[in-house]
Amino acid sequence: MGEKADSDLVRRQNRFLLLAALRLNGPMARVELGRHTGLSPASITSISSQLIADGILEEVEDHHAPALPMRRGRPLTQLDINPKSAHVVAVKISIDGVELALADSRGAVVSRRVLRTSTYDSDPDDFGQFVASEIAALLARQRLSSRRVARIGIAVQGVADSQAGTVVWSPAFRTRNIAVAGVIQSRLGIACTLANDANMIAEGLISTDRTRYSGTTAVVFMGYGVGMGLIIDGKVYHGPTGAAAEFGHMNHLPGGPLCRCGRRGCVEAYAADYSILRWASGEAETQPPSFTAIPEDRMLVLEEAAHRGEADATQAYAKAGEALGYGLARLIAILSLQRIVLAGPGTRAIALIEPHLHRAIEEGVVDELRRNVEIEVVPIHTDMIIKGTIDGALRQVDREVFAYGPPARRHAVLEKIA
Ligand SMILES: [Zn+2]
Numbered sequence: 001m002g003e004k005a006d007s008d009l010v011r012r013q014n015r016f017l018l019l020a021a022l023r024l025n026g027p028m029a030r031v032e033l034g035r036h037t038g039l040s041p042a043s044i045t046s047i048s049s050q051l052i053a054d055g056i057l058e059e060v061e062d063h064h065a066p067a068l069p070m071r072r073g074r075p076l077t078q079l080d081i082n083p084k085s086a087h088v089v090a091v092k093i094s095i096d097g098v099e100l101a102l103a104d105s106r107g108a109v110v111s112r113r114v115l116r117t118s119t120y121d122s123d124p125d126d127f128g129q130f131v132a133s134e135i136a137a138l139l140a141r142q143r144l145s146s147r148r149v150a151r152i153g154i155a156v157q158g159v160a161d162s163q164a165g166t167v168v169w170s171p172a173f174r175t176r177n178i179a180v181a182g183v184i185q186s187r188l189g190i191a192c193t194l195a196n197d198a199n200m201i202a203e204g205l206i207s208t209d210r211t212r213y214s215g216t217t218a219v220v221f222m223g224y225g226v227g228m229g230l231i232i233d234g235k236v237y238h239g240p241t242g243a244a245a246e247f248g249h250m251n252h253l254p255g256g257p258l259c260r261c262g263r264r265g266c267v268e269a270y271a272a273d274y275s276i277l278r279w280a281s282g283e284a285e286t287q288p289p290s291f292t293a294i295p296e297d298r299m300l301v302l303e304e305a306a307h308r309g310e311a312d313a314t315q316a317y318a319k320a321g322e323a324l325g326y327g328l329a330r331l332i333a334i335l336s337l338q339r340i341v342l343a344g345p346g347t348r349a350i351a352l353i354e355p356h357l358h359r360a361i362e363e364g365v366v367d368e369l370r371r372n373v374e375i376e377v378v379p380i381h382t383d384m385i386i387k388g389t390i391d392g393a394l395r396q397v398d399r400e401v402f403a404y405g406p407p408a409r410r411h412a413v414l415e416k417i418a
Contacts, residue, residue, distance in 0.1 A: 012403040014039060014047050019056075019081070019398040023107075023391075024210055027060055027080035048079055054406035056105075058082040081106050086150040086397055086407045089135055089190075090389035092197065093180075094157040095119065095172045095224050096293040098131060100138050103390045105150075105397070111142050119172040120291045127173075128183025135188060149190050150401050153393035154181060155197040155385050157225055162242030165194050171225060171260040171291060193396070195242055197221065197385045201343050202229025202236045204388025205378075207395070210234065217339040218331055220247065220324065222346025224293055225260070226268040232335070247331075248272070252323040257285035270323035271353075273299055273346060279316035280305070296345070303349045317352035324353070325360025332365045332373055343378040350377050 014037075021036040022028060028036065034044045051057040059077045083104035092099040096119060102111045115134065122130065131154075139146055158170025165181025167173060185192040198221040206213045214234040221227035226248030230237045237244050248268035249261050256265025257275060264285075269275050273294045278287060280302055306313035331337055342350065354375075361370055378384060401407050 011047075014043060015051060016399055016403040018044070018047055018051065019402055020395075022057075022079065022081055023207065023394065023398070027062070027078040029062065029076065029078050033079065051402075052079075054085075054402075055082055056085045056402050056406070083108065086401065087144060087148055088390055088393040088397060089138070089149055089152045090386050090393060091131060091135070091152065091154040092156075092385050092389065093119065093131075093154065093167075093170075093172060094197065094293075095291065098134065099386065100134055101386050101390065102138055102142060102144070102149075103394075105394065107387075107390050107394055109386075109390070111138060113138055118292075120174055122173070124173060124175045124178045127178055128180045129187065131180065132184045132187040135184065146188050146190055149188075150397040150407060151393045152184060152188070152190050152192040153200075153389040153396075154184075154192065154194040155200040155389045156180075156194060157197050157227070159243045159246060160194050160196045162193060162195050162238060164241070165192065167194070168243060169261065174291075191396075191400075193393075195238070195389075195392070196227065196229070196245075198227030198229040198245070199236050199238060199242070200229070200388035200392060201341075201378075201384040202231050202388065203392040203395075204384045205341060206231065206234065206236070207388075207391040213339070215338040216335055217341060218245075218247070218328065218335075218337055219341045219343060220328070221344040222271060222324075222342060223344040224273055226271050226324070226346075227344075230335075247327060250327055250330075252327060258288060260289045260291065267323045267327045271320040271346070276316045276320050276349075277302060279319055280313045282312060299345075299349075303352065306349070306352050314352065317349060318356045321353040321356025322360045325357040326364050328357070329361045329364025329370070332361065332370050336369065337373055340373060340375045341378055342375065343380075343384055345380050347377050347380050 017037045018033060021033055025036060030044050030048060034041055048057060057079050060080045062076045062078045083106045086105045088103050090101045096116060098115045098117060100113045101109045103109050135152065156167050156170055157172055159168040161168050167178045167180055169176050181192040181194040198219060201221060202219045205219060213231055217231040219229040228245040228247035230245040249266045251265050252267045252270055253265040257269040258264055259266040259269035274289045277294060277298065302313055306317050328340060
């Protein structure tokens with residue numbers, strides 16, 4: 001029994017290794033796969049034929065190979081993930097919006113839907129069912145049975161309890177502890193996980209460039225809120241329940257401006273869009289923040305004013321940069337960060353924020369600790385939350401479905417969804 005269990009484990013590990021190498025590097029010839037995984041040519045041949053027979057991999061022609069008219073025998077083929085082997089759904093929940101994306105098993109988005117809805121006023125008891133119905137409608141439009149969807153990943157703004165599948169607290173909702181993942185899972189019969197949105201940006205970065213993000217990196221989301229995904233030794237650190245790295249609600253100044261979380265002086269109360277706008281408009285710090293999304297136009301007007309040098313606007317961005325910088329300086333000191341990634345729509349104003357952020361880091365931590373920290377900005381047009389949620393879901397499918405055997409392959413008969 002022991003030997004059988006061992007060989008099953010080795011087989012699963014090898015299948016996963018091969019899939020992980022293809023996810024990271026794209027299509028590869030068998031020889032290259034051997035080099036990337038360290039597996040013998042015989043193992044690569046046997047594992048890849050199993051995966052092809054299971055419909056998980058397919059052979060593709062190498063379009064980048066130089067034309068060799070003299071080459072004899074079989075054309076040069078590469079292995080790649082079969083895009084039809086399974087699908088995943090990514091859901092992004094943020095203040096005033098729910099976004100859904102259906103992706104194939106290579107991670108390409110097949111269909112997308114953006115819903116503007118007042119999440120704050122929604123009935124917390126019905127919210128999970130509402131999202132489940134929207135997913136069902138998305139699948140129905142694509143004439144895709146729910147059996148062909150291997151996993152649903154949900155990214156939520158705020159504090160998420162990944163184990164319980166609940167939104168512990170989010171500015172998107174009036175009430176706390178909203179059950180989401182379990183409701184969707186039992187309604188649609190598809191495995192469903194829920195995580196913090198900034199953690200999903202970190203997942204997306206790791207799958208884009210595992211070498212670059214192999215060390216200790218803090219990913220800061222700037223925009224409708226301030227969030228963080230923390231990569232420690234190349235892995236996203238979720239903490240025991242998934243609520244780790246709540247950088248936005250770390251205190252910057254005791255008794256400072258009122259935050260959406262109800263406390264005062266959080267980093268977010270200086271650096272989120274609503275905080276920058278409140279500061280620039282000269283509103284009182286104790287003014288309760290609005291719980292609706294700030295339209296992009298209003299932020300664009302404010303950015304222009306700051307670029308023109310209007311004092312209230314430039315000061316508001318300076319305050320944001322300071323709060324972020326001092327907070328990051330503390331993290332550099334504690335974690336010996338190697339890299340800081342700034343992401344999200346708030347980075348559009350990075351030129352206004354960055355000098356103050358740098359100055360605060362310089363002031364906040366000794367030179368020896370900050371000298372090797374690299375700061376980079378992820379282009380704002382990339383929707384890293386959706387990408388990271390898809391990548392994270394596919395990694396789970398590789399580990400929990402594809403590593404074991406063929407996915408449940410049934411004909412795409414549209415299921416009757418209640
Ligand atoms: Zn807060």
